[in-house]
Amino acid sequence: MLDRAADDEHVHQRETASDRPGVAQPVPKRPVPVQPWSAIFIGMLLMLSVLLGAWEWYWRDFGVTPSIRNTDGLWAIQRRRIDNGEGNATVLLGASRVYFDMQLPVWEKLAGKRPIQLAYEGTTPLGYLEDLAADPKFTGRALVGVAPDVFFTGFAYRGGADKYTRRESPSQRIGQWLSMNFVEPYLAFYDPDFSLHTVLRRQPWPDRPGKHASLDVRKLSMTDAGRNTHMWSKVVTDPDYRALARSIWEQDFQLGPDDPTPEQLKKMASEQIERAAKAVKILRERGVPVLFVRMPSNGKYLEFENRILPRAETWDALLAATGAPGIHFQDYPELNQDWELPEWSHLSQADGERFTAALYGVIARDFWRDDAAHAAQVSSRE
Amino acid sequence: MVFNCLTFVVFFATVLGLHSLRLPWIAKKINLLIASYIFYAAWNPPFVILLWISTVVDWYAARQLVEAKGKARRHAWMLLSVVANLGMLGYFKYGQFLLDNFTVLMASLGVDYQPAHYDIVLPVGISFYTFATLSYTLDVYLGRAQTARNFLDYALFVTFFPHLVAGPIMRPTELVPQFAKPRQASGDQLRFGLALMTLGLFNKIVLADSFLSAAAEKVYDSDKLPGTLDAWIGTLAFSGQIFCDFAGYSTTAIGVALCLGFAMPDNFRFPYAAVGFSDFWRRWHITLSSWLRDYLYIPLGGNRHGAARTYAALMMTMLLGGLWHGANWTFVAWGGLHGLYLAVERFLRGRFSNYSPGPLMFVALGLLTYALINLTWVFFRAKTFGKAWDVLRGMLGFNVAAKPILTMYYLVTVGVIVGCIVLTHWIMRGRTLESVVTRAPPAAISIVWALMAFAIVIAQGSGNAFIYFQF
Numbered sequence: 007m008l009d010r011a012a013d014d015e016h017v018h019q020r021e022t023a024s025d026r027p028g029v030a031q032p033v034p035k036r037p038v039p040v041q042p043w044s045a046i047f048i049g050m051l052l053m054l055s056v057l058l059g060a061w062e063w064y065w066r067d068f069g070v071t072p073s074i075r076n077t078d079g080l081w082a083i084q085r086r087r088i089d090n091g092e093g094n095a096t097v098l099l100g101a102s103r104v105y106f107d108m109q110l111p112v113w114e115k116l117a118g119k120r121p122i123q124l125a126y127e128g129t130t131p132l133g134y135l136e137d138l139a140a141d142p143k144f145t146g147r148a149l150v151g152v153a154p155d156v157f158f159t160g161f162a163y164r165g166g167a168d169k170y171t172r173r174e175s176p177s178q179r180i181g182q183w184l185s186m187n188f189v190e191p192y193l194a195f196y197d198p199d200f201s202l203h204t205v206l207r208r209q210p211w212p213d214r215p216g217k218h219a220s221l222d223v224r225k226l227s228m229t230d231a232g233r234n235t236h237m238w239s240k241v242v243t244d245p246d247y248r249a250l251a252r253s254i255w256e257q258d259f260q261l262g263p264d265d266p267t268p269e270q271l272k273k274m275a276s277e278q279i280e281r282a283a284k285a286v287k288i289l290r291e292r293g294v295p296v297l298f299v300r301m302p303s304n305g306k307y308l309e310f311e312n313r314i315l316p317r318a319e320t321w322d323a324l325l326a327a328t329g330a331p332g333i334h335f336q337d338y339p340e341l342n343q344d345w346e347l348p349e350w351s352h353l354s355q356a357d358g359e360r361f362t363a364a365l366y367g368v369i370a371r372d373f374w375r376d377d378a379a380h381a382a383q384v385s386s387r388e
Numbered sequence: 389m390v391f392n393c394l395t396f397v398v399f400f401a402t403v404l405g406l407h408s409l410r411l412p413w414i415a416k417k418i419n420l421l422i423a424s425y426i427f428y429a430a431w432n433p434p435f436v437i438l439l440w441i442s443t444v445v446d447w448y449a450a451r452q453l454v455e456a457k458g459k460a461r462r463h464a465w466m467l468l469s470v471v472a473n474l475g476m477l478g479y480f481k482y483g484q485f486l487l488d489n490f491t492v493l494m495a496s497l498g499v500d501y502q503p504a505h506y507d508i509v510l511p512v513g514i515s516f517y518t519f520a521t522l523s524y525t526l527d528v529y530l531g532r533a534q535t536a537r538n539f540l541d542y543a544l545f546v547t548f549f550p551h552l553v554a555g556p557i558m559r560p561t562e563l564v565p566q567f568a569k570p571r572q573a574s575g576d577q578l579r580f581g582l583a584l585m586t587l588g589l590f591n592k593i594v595l596a597d598s599f600l601s602a603a604a605e606k607v608y609d610s611d612k613l614p615g616t617l618d619a620w621i622g623t624l625a626f627s628g629q630i631f632c633d634f635a636g637y638s639t640t641a642i643g644v645a646l647c648l649g650f651a652m653p654d655n656f657r658f659p660y661a662a663v664g665f666s667d668f669w670r671r672w673h674i675t676l677s678s679w680l681r682d683y684l685y686i687p688l689g690g691n692r693h694g695a696a697r698t699y700a701a702l703m704m705t706m707l708l709g710g711l712w713h714g715a716n717w718t719f720v721a722w723g724g725l726h727g728l729y730l731a732v733e734r735f736l737r738g739r740f741s742n743y744s745p746g747p748l749m750f751v752a753l754g755l756l757t758y759a760l761i762n763l764t765w766v767f768f769r770a771k772t773f774g775k776a777w778d779v780l781r782g783m784l785g786f787n788v789a790a791k792p793i794l795t796m797y798y799l800v801t802v803g804v805i806v807g808c809i810v811l812t813h814w815i816m817r818g819r820t821l822e823s824v825v826t827r828a829p830p831a832a833i834s835i836v837w838a839l840m841a842f843a844i845v846i847a848q849g850s851g852n853a854f855i856y857f858q859f
Binding site for chain 1: 651
């Protein structure tokens, strides 16, 4: 123990190995300062409880309820289903539109089996499509969402989940399980959008001359342990929050000097289409049907997409190059309805459910009619 | 597993629970050994085999060299240990590096050599535990330590999970004697250990990961040319990040060990208040710098064979110290720069041996030391020499056309946090943490502890690995 009388010696440096060259190093001294540690510990716990309680109350008052974090570990759980006996499942790939809009319980009710949700927000599905193409265990069907500004630029905000899955350590797997079972379902503030650093960064800091701080995307969705995700109700019900969400998208609608030129965009799109064609070829050779789906958008977002990535040069070119079928929401009356897209890009939960049912209807009617035949084909190959 | 993850919380609670049971001491030690293997296997179970190989080779070599008759035999057993450990380290850590350099060398001679892809994963912490096991054989060889009384104590010395993957690098004489008698933390040791863990994790999760790493990444991992302000802020951010990351790990490790009743040595002593580079290395990663001094610099001749040999030994030690950090020439450059600094300082100290700086000059020399250390961090952080030159040119004001990279948020947060870190180091440079805590009012300790714990929770760290795990 370190008491105040003996403190003088410790106010000055205690010796370390750097003070004892070329000799056997002795057992270190690790004195404990004399303090009422029990009282200090209890005081700390009480204060910490009050602070955490206040923080949780603040975010719940803001409208947040607990949700499962969309981590690479959560993605990996779904990806491993393919390795663990569900190789013939329907897999959903895409960016946030497939992720937020496709309602897995609705699909499950109609198809009898829940699809595997592997879409990731802000991320081209091509990396994950290539991963599935390289995996002979995957013999199911792939629905690939096409969000033009992500798909045709190859943007991958959350790329690398496939590599994470392969390298995930036992410790990470246990941590994921602990978190999604004992922490995330109970704490509203435990969401990356409300982390200390994120909250501080989005305060109204003055601009640095020559460097405008753009707004980061805010929380838009709620996820469950099976990666079924829907739009957060606050985006639908809170006009200020909805306006904020729209203003964040609007930052990107005018291309700046650092953004790609139209020629560069065209080149990027053709590179992505080439990637898609290669992956689709491999999958089709294995008997895996691939179906591209252009999910709904409207308002200024749709105008932006049509302006910088016109359908003829992107969507139509993709279908032509891959030879795969596609569903563009504007081509089907049942999909081109007056959907509620509060921030122009994603459906509200209620319309997500209706859209999923409508989309499944189109798919079952026009594309994947042969469920039984498909299953028989797969089993005969196996 | 890492200290900053939920799995560790459950693991540590279990280990503490088992360690507090009324079991024979040998059973507790076996528990700790098994727990340590689980701790390591939680990354990649097959790599436990490497740990076993390193453990068994050194146990056997040390016993044999004690029993060996004749100097040559003793020498041979010592060499076996060195070759086995460094061979393993070389294969896993430097294999790709050597192959790449060999390919470049062949190409420069006009030979088109295409090696097979060297797809080897670096086992976590291999640099740390090979140095720990090597110190066992070398200390026995040098007569500084006796062999451990039994294999369990020795295996636990190598594997003890608080220091296993990122130090502090323990010597056998520091830890093996602690396993001789039953150890159980007192209530105050447990609570102070938990306070140290909180401090360490606050450094890692809040300061390093949440506030400093992003600014360094934006400058060092972007293809944009940094201007003077961005280059300096990015580098200062990294200087703060690497300190908070590594010192945070060491402090947490010391706290973890204390909670179990064991003492581990200081690894950092407020290094950014160093005045001069020999002072810096007495404060930064102390267990590595003293290891290199005792097992490399001194055997190379140290300062016993004249000035030229001393400078050569110094430079060789620092170059190899740089290479220890990573298989890249940028790390060698980092070590070389430190070697150069140390050599120049040694020369100046000899030349101006009667000079004693006044208070202002003392602080000025300290700030100069810190500034020059930041120049070395450029090579440590940059992945290529090209990037390092870009940042250095920026720091020296040559990137006139550069556009701003960092927003005001990063300029302010990095400035405030790194400023506070440097100021704290200057306030603490002649003290220990314990001496300050002893004099602090209990309520203030409670408040600071609670605020740090609160910040850790709301920072929501994502379990990022510590930087030094890769070394």
